[in-house]
């Protein structure tokens with residue numbers, strides 16, 4: 018079969034590989050759609066040894082069951098499914114509570130991250146990772162599994178602060194951010210302030226229903242402060258879907274005293290936490306900072322439900338498998354707005 022693999026650090030290419038076979042408890046899925054996530058660029062850019070090579074990328078997968086392995090119940094050839102990408106140990110304290118994204122045994126990873134993923138004609142996944150998607154188009158189902166799930170989980174973590182009348186600043190309106198805006202609209206009554214360097218991303222935020230948009234630049238903090246008010250007031254919740262030095266600086270400078278800062282993006286910025294008596298603290302006092310990772314299977318089922326109810330729809334741009342490297346080049350250049358979806 019054809020697969021798009023990281024064959025060496027930084028090298029992404031289409032190759033022919035044997036079609037894998039489903040072992041006990043697994044299914045062979047015919048990939049219908051796979052999202053191109055910015056995390057794949059971080060994986061490609063990572064130092065040698067950080068990820069296995071060769072590795073078929075693609076952790077945002079939806080498809081159709083082709084064959085089922087031994088001991089699989091509840092799934093048959095022809096069933097359509099979205100794939101929950103994390104494979105926790107299933108037995109630790111976190112997994113027992115359904116928090117496989119906090120597994121205490123299996124290191125951070127998943128399908129398309131620590132084992133072969135969906136940028137291929139077929140992928141083998143444990144049957145326990147599949148969720149029914151009803152009549153959703155597979156190009157819509159795929160982005161739910163990360164671009165939908167990750168913001169949904171972050172919003173869940175902050176839900177107690179997302180009360181009617183509060184303000185949520187969303188930084189980075191790309192694949193994750195444009196889903197975050199829709200999830201906030203569908204599940205809260207907060208004022209949404211969308212922030213991005215890119216005008217097309219801000220147009221997308223407006224189309225998705227953001228109440229205010231701010232073009233990131235030298236005056237970002239002042240522009241956001243004009244909306245959320247001066248310190249010690251500020252944004253009740255800040256969702257940073259970039260995680261670079263400038264966005265983290267903005268995030269900590271606009272979050273309210275006692276607010277919540279959720280750092281989702283993996284761009285490598287740092288967040289100073291250094292309370293001292295005789296200086297303004299780098300982060301307002303009483304502010305909580307969380308670093309969410311992906312989400313839970315139960316949350317993915319809720320994200321799928323939101324989409325099936327018509328309240329969540331990714332803005333997708335499709336590419337055939339042989340153009341996947343081009344889709345990633347465009348993503349790196351900031352020329353994908355919404356989500357690039359590869360259709361093998």
Ligand code: NAD
Pocket residue numbers: 053054055056057059163167188189190191192193194212213214215218233258259260261263264280281282283284308309310311348351355
């Ligand atoms: P994307 O490329 O689709 O979107 C990023 C957006 O951020 C773009 O619209 C871009 O214009 C904007 N941006 C870049 N620099 C900016 C700046 N300085 N100020 C304001 N906006 C800026 O990326 P994505 O696929 O949505 O992923 C976003 C980030 O989230 C990536 O770092 C990715 O690795 C990370 N991620 C984390 C998790 C997790 O579990 N923590 C899961 C998925 C993705």
Ligand code: ZN
Pocket residue numbers: 105106107108109110111112113117119120121122123
């Ligand atoms: Zn576990």
